[in-house]
Amino acid sequence: MTTASSESDRWYVVENxxxxxxxxxxxxxxxxxxxxxxxxxxAGDAGRLRPHVKTHKTGEIVKLQLRHGIRRFKCSTIAxxxxxxxxxxxxxxxxxxxxGPAIPRFFALQRAFPATSFxxxxxxxxxxxxxxxxxxxxxxxxxxxxxxxxxxxRTGVAPGTDAGRLYRLIHQSxxxxxxxxxxxxxxxxxxxxxARAKQCDxxxxxxxxxxxxxxxxxxxxxxxxAGGSPTFPIHARRPGVSLSPGTPLLWDAGYGAAYADLDFLxxxxxxxxxxxxxxxxxxxxxxxxKAVASEMPQPRIALLNVSDYRIAGHNEEHLxxxxxxxxxxxxxxxxxxxxxxxxxxxxxxxxASVVExxxxxxxWAIAARNRRLTV
Numbered sequence: 001m002t003t004a005s006s007e008s009d010r011w012y013v014v015e016n017x018x019x020x021x022x023x024x025x026x027x028x029x030x031x032x033x034x035x036x037x038x039x040x041x042x043a044g045d046a047g048r049l050r051p052h053v054k055t056h057k058t059g060e061i062v063k064l065q066l067r068h069g070i071r072r073f074k075c076s077t078i079a080x081x082x083x084x085x086x087x088x089x090x091x092x093x094x095x096x097x098x099x100g101p102a103i104p105r106f107f108a109l110q111r112a113f114p115a116t117s118f119x120x121x122x123x124x125x126x127x128x129x130x131x132x133x134x135x136x137x138x139x140x141x142x143x144x145x146x147x148x149x150x151x152x153x154r155t156g157v158a159p160g161t162d163a164g165r166l167y168r169l170i171h172q173s174x175x176x177x178x179x180x181x182x183x184x185x186x187x188x189x190x191x192x193x194x195a196r197a198k199q200c201d202x203x204x205x206x207x208x209x210x211x212x213x214x215x216x217x218x219x220x221x222x223x224x225x226a227g228g229s230p231t232f233p234i235h236a237r238r239p240g241v242s243l244s245p246g247t248p249l250l251w252d253a254g255y256g257a258a259y260a261d262l263d264f265l266x267x268x269x270x271x272x273x274x275x276x277x278x279x280x281x282x283x284x285x286x287x288x289x290k291a292v293a294s295e296m297p298q299p300r301i302a303l304l305n306v307s308d309y310r311i312a313g314h315n316e317e318h319l320x321x322x323x324x325x326x327x328x329x330x331x332x333x334x335x336x337x338x339x340x341x342x343x344x345x346x347x348x349x350x351x352a353s354v355v356e357x358x359x360x361x362x363x364w365a366i367a368a369r370n371r372r373l374t375v
Contacts, residue, residue, distance in 0.1 A: 012269045012304055012336050015358050022334075023291035024271040025349040027250070027364060029356060031267035032061060035248050036068045038264060042233050043243050046070045050093065050225050052246030053080050055343045056268075057368035058352065061249060062087035074225065074244045075368075078105045082375050083368040085113040093145065093225065094120040095182060095244075097127055097155065106131075107138040108375045119143040119179040123157045128169055128176070135175035144170050145179040145225075148210070150203040152187040159210040164217075171219055180223035183207050184244075185231050193261040200227070200234045208238075230259055252342035253302040266338050268346070270301065271353070272319070274333040281326045285335055288317040292337075293344035301337040 012028075014020065040046045046069030053062060054076045062073065062084050072091040075081045084092050098106045098120050109118055122128050122144050135142045146167045149156030157163045171178040185203060190196035204226065214221050225242040227235040232243040247255050250268040272287040292301050298311045306323065313320035339345040346352070351363040367373065 010305070012266075012355075013358065014271070014353075014355050014360050016360050017271065017334050019360055020271055020353050022271050022273045023286050023288075025346060025352045025366075026269045026271055026355050026360070027056075027058075027061075027352040028267045028269070029060075029064065029354060031265040032249060033064055033068070035251065035264050035267055036065055036070070039245060039248055040068060040070075043236055048236070048241075048243055050074050050091075050242045050244045051249065052076075052095070052228070052244050053084050053368065055246040055249055056346060057083065057366050058346075058364050059083050059087035059367055060364045062089055065249075072242070074246075077368065077371065078102055078109065078375060079370055079373050080368040081109055081118065082112070082373045085109065085116040085118075086373075089116060091117045092119070093179070093182070094118065095147075095184070096120075097122050097124065097147065098131065099127060103131055103134050104138075105375050106142070107134060107140055110138075110140055112375055117143065119145055121145045121147040121155075121182045122170070123147040123149075123155060123166070125166060125169065128166065128173075132173045132175045141175055141177055143177045143179040145182045145223075146170065148181055148183045148207055150183050150185050150207055152185060154184075154186075156182075156184075159206040163210060164214060167214060168219060178220065178222070180221055180225070181207065181211065183224065183226040184228060185226070186228045188231055189258065190230075191258050191260070193259075196230060197234045200231045204235070204238070229255065230262070233262070247342060250342045250346070252340060252345075253338040254296075254340040256338075268339075268342055268352070269304070270337045270339060270345070272335045272337065274329050274331050274335065275318070276331060277326065277329070278320075281322050281324065282312065283321050283323065283326050283329050285319040285321065286317060287319040287335070287337060288315050290316050291345075291348060292319075292339050293341045293348070295344060296341060300340050302340065304336040304338065306335055 050072040052074045074093045147156040229245040229247040232245040248264045251264045251266045272285045276284040309321040309323040312322045347369045
């Protein structure tokens with residue numbers, strides 16, 4: 001059961017909501033900027049941040065971060081890298097090992113955006129050698145970061161002898177530049193901040209040992225980028241480590257419930273409408289699985305202006321709720337909700353309505369929801 005927000009905290013309400021077809025995604029730039037300021041305060045300096053763009057996929061949000069002194073970014077796709085560079089970012093790291101056609105596209109990015117420095121993470125010897133050969137063919141050098149697996153077991157190579165060998169291979173190649181080490185610990189989900197810090201510090205210890213070993217061997221480690229949204233305040237305590245939060249730019253109901261110690265504002269809301277009242281006590285909304293990320297169990301959305309409801313069904317176009325006061329709702333009534341997982345929810349929309357001082361003032365393109373832009 002969920003309780004509606006109070007009348008005094010209805011920041012999300014859009015005065016001219018009649019101009020917004022639903023279902024819709026709405027961004028609130030003033031709140032996004034406040035989240036950027038809070039990220040910078042946690043980092044201690046904007047220069048330590050390398051925020052992930054996968055959450056918002058939007059050039060205007062990159063520009064907001066540039067305005068606050070953030071110059072380095074991280075992304076998951078070639079399209080995200082292109083969107084970020086087109087927004088004026090001087091430094092972009094592709095945090096997905098390029099394979100297959102992504103390798104020539106990576107070099108095409110360098111040709112298309114010569115003012116931007118691009119890097120990519122790698123964890124396999126064959127890919128390192130393939131990129132080195134492609135670099136020779138392209139007549140350009142490639143900056144590669146070694147991806148370390150600190151416990152998530154999704155990508156990367158475990159810190160140690162084999163990782164050191166791969167890093168040396170990058171460093172010794174005439175066609176490659178070693179950018180540093182990439183360490184993502186997205187598996188750390190402890191709600192208790194002390195338990196989260198203990199796990200994070202324990203899993204980073206082998207990474208730090210490898211950094212020390214590389215430097216003792218005379219190998220440069222220009223940079224280390226570590227952590228995701230739940231752990232970036234912990235990594236902020238490590239001198240010389242760059243931080244890559246993503247979700248705090250928009251925040252969501254899932255992170256808000258799980259991490260009470262992270263003080264960020266919800267800056268993205270879904271706008272829906274009542275479309276039917278099929279039975280007593282039931283209301284159907286247009287916030288189906290095509291409108292909100294559905295990869296997790298219910299609840300997948302926290303409704304803001306509806307109280308004491310239960311989700312009874314969730315299909316492609318429809319979200320069915322049961323509530324005791326269903327009689328007060330009518331087809332056409334506007335409903336606002338916070339996604340539990342904002343990142344894949346954003347990718348369902350081509351544009352986001354921009355809400356400033358309570359009014360929709362335009363739209364921002366979610367450009368990098370597409371797999372290919374021009375490159």
